[in-house]
Amino acid sequence: xxxxxxxxxxxxxxxxxxxxxxxxxxxxxxxxxxxxxxxxxxxxxxxxxxxxxxxxxxxxxxxxxxxxxxxxxxxxxxxxxxxxxxxxxxxxxxxxxxxxxxxxxxxxxxxxxxxxxxxxxxxxxxxxxxxxxxxxxxxxxxxxxxxxxxxxxxxxxxxxxxxxxxxxxxxx
Numbered sequence: 259x260x261x262x263x264x265x266x267x268x269x270x271x272x273x274x275x276x277x278x279x280x281x282x283x284x285x286x287x288x289x290x291x292x293x294x295x296x297x298x299x300x301x302x303x304x305x306x307x308x309x310x311x312x313x314x315x316x317x318x319x320x321x322x323x324x325x326x327x328x329x330x331x332x333x334x335x336x337x338x339x340x341x342x343x344x345x346x347x348x349x350x351x352x353x354x355x356x357x358x359x360x361x362x363x364x365x366x367x368x369x370x371x372x373x374x375x376x377x378x379x380x381x382x383x384x385x386x387x388x389x390x391x392x393x394x395x396x397x398x399x400x401x402x403x404x405x406x407x408x409x410x411x412x413x414x415x416x417x418x419x420x421x422x423x424x425x426x427x428x429x430x
Contacts, residue, residue, distance in 0.1 A: 261334045261384060264415070265300035265399050268311035268322040275422050277325045277414045278404070289357045290383060290400045292370045298401040298412065300327055301387070306396040309389045325414050325421070331401065332409040333381040337372075338397060348372055354388045377402050381410045 273282055280296035291297035301307040304324065312319045336342050337353060357367035376383065382401035386394065404412040414421065 259334050259336050259384070260330075260332045261399060262330045263302065265302055265327045265329050266304045266307035266324060267298075267300050267327065268307040268324045271321055271323040272425070274323045274325075275424055277323075277327075277421060278412060280401070280404075286361065287357075287367070287370065289367070289369050289388065290385070291373055291402065292366075295373060295377070295402065298382075298404055300329070300399045300401070302384075302397040302399065306387055306392070306398060309392050309396060310387060310398065313389050325416075328411075328413045328415055329399065330408060330411045331381055331399075331404065333379070333403070334384055334399070335376055335380045335382070336384045338384055338386055347375070353385060373402065 267277065269277070269282070273279070278298065280298040283291050283297040283299060284294055287293040287295070288297060288299065299310065301310055307324060308319070308322070311322050335346060337346070337348060340350070343349065352368050352371060355368035357369050360367040372383065381403040382399060385398050385400060387396035387398055389396070401410070401412065404410045406413065
């Protein structure tokens with residue numbers, strides 16, 4: 259499918275200098291990307307971005323930078339519907355597997371198999387949120403392949419140039 263619309267991301271303010279990098283997710287891997295594979299995790303709603311960044315624990319929100327992104331990306335596998343998942347051979351259980359627990363136990367998360375199956379042919383996946391307390395309507399767009407141009411275009415919305423250009427913005 260082609261995903262067109264505005265998405266959101268709430269991330270550590272220190273990474274506001276590179277809101278399109280995906281490098282943070284590559285450091286140790288995350289739910290849908292193995293270690294050393296950059297991924298851009300976006301939500302289709304502001305609420306979803308905050309829930310994902312705080313992992314559903316609203317009373318423990320650390321400082322966040324919220325950015326909006328204009329997305330026009332082809333080759334997205336929509337894994338929000340059972341029929342689409344079945345067609346691709348992906349189960350809800352695999353998607354929702356406890357990836358962080360697996361990593362802490364030195365195991366490879368089951369959900370990384372989704373990148374293994376789709377990462378070469380698809381730019382990313384549209385998935386439900388698995389964060390604690392996320393409503394069923396919360397959707398995330400996880401990109402493995404994005405660029406400044408079509409067919410996988412993603413731009414951070416910053417018309418006034420407010421995002422910092424380097425880490426000096428955080429010095430005291």
